[in-house]
Amino acid sequence: xxxxxxxxxxxxxxxxxxxxxxxxxxxxxxxxxxxxxxxxxxxxxxxxxxxxxxxxxxxxxxxxxxxxxxxxxxxxxxxxxxxxxxxxxxxxxxxxxxxxxxxxxxxxxxxxxxxxxxxxxxxxxxxxxxxxxxxxxxxxxxxxxxxxxxxxxxxxxxxxxxxxxxxxxxxxxxxxxxxxxxxxxxxxxxxxxxxxxxxxxxxxxxxxxxxxxxxxxxxxxxxxxxxxxxxxxxx
Amino acid sequence: xxxxxxxxxxxxxxxxxxxxxxxxxxxxxxxxxxxxxxxxxxxxxxxxxxxxxxxxxxxxxxxxxxxxxxxxxxxxxxxxxxxxxxxxxxxxxxxxxxxxxxxxxxxxxxxxxxxxxxxxxxxxxxxxxxxxxxxxxxxxxxxxxxxxxxxxxxxxxxxxxxxxxxxxxxxxxxxxxxxxxxxxxxxxxxxxxxxxxxxxxxxxxxx
Numbered sequence: 018x019x020x021x022x023x024x025x026x027x028x029x030x031x032x033x034x035x036x037x038x039x040x041x042x043x044x045x046x047x048x049x050x051x052x053x054x055x056x057x058x059x060x061x062x063x064x065x066x067x068x069x070x071x072x073x074x075x076x077x078x079x080x081x082x083x084x085x086x087x088x089x090x091x092x093x094x095x096x097x098x099x100x101x102x103x104x105x106x107x108x109x110x111x112x113x114x115x116x117x118x119x120x121x122x123x124x125x126x127x128x129x130x131x132x133x134x135x136x137x138x139x140x141x142x143x144x145x146x147x148x149x150x151x152x153x154x155x156x157x158x159x160x161x162x163x164x165x166x167x168x169x170x171x172x173x174x175x176x177x178x179x180x181x182x183x184x185x186x187x188x189x190x191x192x193x194x195x196x197x198x199x200x201x202x203x204x205x206x207x208x209x210x211x212x213x214x215x216x217x218x219x220x221x222x223x224x225x226x227x228x229x230x231x232x233x234x235x236x237x238x239x240x241x242x243x244x245x246x247x248x249x250x251x252x
Numbered sequence: 253x254x255x256x257x258x259x260x261x262x263x264x265x266x267x268x269x270x271x272x273x274x275x276x277x278x279x280x281x282x283x284x285x286x287x288x289x290x291x292x293x294x295x296x297x298x299x300x301x302x303x304x305x306x307x308x309x310x311x312x313x314x315x316x317x318x319x320x321x322x323x324x325x326x327x328x329x330x331x332x333x334x335x336x337x338x339x340x341x342x343x344x345x346x347x348x349x350x351x352x353x354x355x356x357x358x359x360x361x362x363x364x365x366x367x368x369x370x371x372x373x374x375x376x377x378x379x380x381x382x383x384x385x386x387x388x389x390x391x392x393x394x395x396x397x398x399x400x401x402x403x404x405x406x407x408x409x410x411x412x413x414x415x416x417x418x419x420x421x422x423x424x425x426x427x428x429x430x431x432x433x434x435x436x437x438x439x440x441x442x443x444x445x446x447x448x449x450x451x452x453x454x455x456x457x458x459x
Contacts (some may be wrong), residue, residue: 020438022272024276036387040260040276040277041258041261041276041277042260042263042373043254043258043259043261043264043277044254044259044260045259047261049254049261050254051253051254051255051256051259051261053256054381054384054385055384055440056254056255056256056282056440057253057254057440058253058254058261072444077377077440078377078380078381078384078440079377079381080381081404099326103346117409122320133405136408138404141401141404141405144397144401145401146396151269175277175278176277176278176279179257179258179277179278179280180279181334182280183257183280184259186388190387190389190391190394191386191394193344193345193348193391193394193398194394194397194398194401196341196344196345196346196398197349197391197395197397197398197399197402198332198398198401198402198405200263200329200330200332200341200342200345200398201312201313201324201329201372201398201399201402202402202405202406203329203332203333204324204328204329204331204332204333205313205314205315205322205323205324205329205402205406206315206406206410207322207332208317208322211317211320212317212409212410216338216341218337220338220341221338221340221341223265224341225340225346227337228344231388231395235388239256239257239258239278240257240258242257242258242260242261242278243258243277243278
């Protein structure tokens with residue numbers, strides 16, 4: 018463990034490099050189970066650690082303990098693929114219908130970004146582009162990469178992959194931005210003659226895609242990133 | 253304790269306020285310094301509950317066009333969405349922007365309120381587990397930015413006025429980020445001792 022003062026940069030980096038030679042043991046190497054809810058490491062009898070469905074409970078928070086989250090990879094793949102499937106209608110179908118002074122139009126997620134851009138609001142266009150288009154695509158790519166490499170027990174760029182996982186955990190839910198916007202706009206713009214705004218089916222698929230990618234990220238056990246290393250070391 | 257992201261074992265350190273413990277294997281932040289002070293967290297939870305009340309009672313935005321006007325609170329926005337195919341979306345928005353934030357505030361207030369008295373709150377474990385599971389689904393800040401985008405979107409055609417709810421949402425975002433984002437993990441230290449936990453010396457977990 019590296020302890021650093023809050024503005025950790027060069028100092029921390031240096032300590033990393035100095036210490037990275039001999040890292041502390043991992044819980045799985047010592048027959049301990051780390052609780053993924055509260056972080057406490059507790060002892061487990063050896064055969065228990067081998068089993069997918071452990072009957073052990075964390076002594077502090079009573080959550081079920083698993084050496085690794087059960088079926089982590091297949092669950093994460095399932096959620097990720099489901100998210101990819103619903104992501105298609107989420108982008109093809111319109112998310113909102115607006116009519117102003119009799120002129121009605123339907124807009125898609127991408128269409129909304131283009132509209133903002135063309136009306137000169139490049140800053141808002143950028144925010145929505147990042148939240149609704151860039152973040153989901155980055156999540157698909159990163160999760161796919163993590164799942165693929167973990168499945169092959171790769172030892173490639175472990176620390177960078179761990180950082181990628183933290184990144185998608187951090188940014189994942191920002192894709193809900195468009196859902197919040199559509200919800201608010203549709204609640205506000207309800208003037209019979211002057212204008213109305215109604216949600217369209219695309220937003221349902223879009224919300225589902227965001228939900229599914231979040232579930233995929235949660236199902237993935239980042240400890241798997243490091244398991245290839247342990248294997249190599251012992252072999 | 254074990255790093256949640258890579259399973260590396262550490263003896264739980266006692267950190268001063270400005271210190272941050274990072275995992276040497278994967279670089280994840282393990283602990284932030286300064287055991288969460290029950291008094292501070294409790295006071296912030298009370299503040300947050302008041303601000304939460306404002307954020308939900310007052311309209312976030314009101315729009316006007318040619319004499320007509322319309323305003324929406326967070327709840328009204330969710331209800332307006334709850335029709336037909338859009339009910340799942342309304343539920344998702346309602347849960348992540350109304351229910352979960354309230355749950356976080358109430359449970360944190362509950363746990364730290366008892367910790368102030370030097371006691372372990374009834375249902376401590378359940379409350380802490382709920383907090384842990386609820387955190388990823390709390391999205392007040394997304395709603396805040398969503399409201400700002402909506403304002404820009406509507407300004408072109410209508411007369412848009414931000415409401416009290418919007419300002420309150422900003423306050424709520426800051427409070428919840430500080431409350432739930434930073435300190436829930438550290439609160440587990442109150443569980444380790446049945447007797448009065450000292451706020452400055454968190455109980456240490458043995459490997």
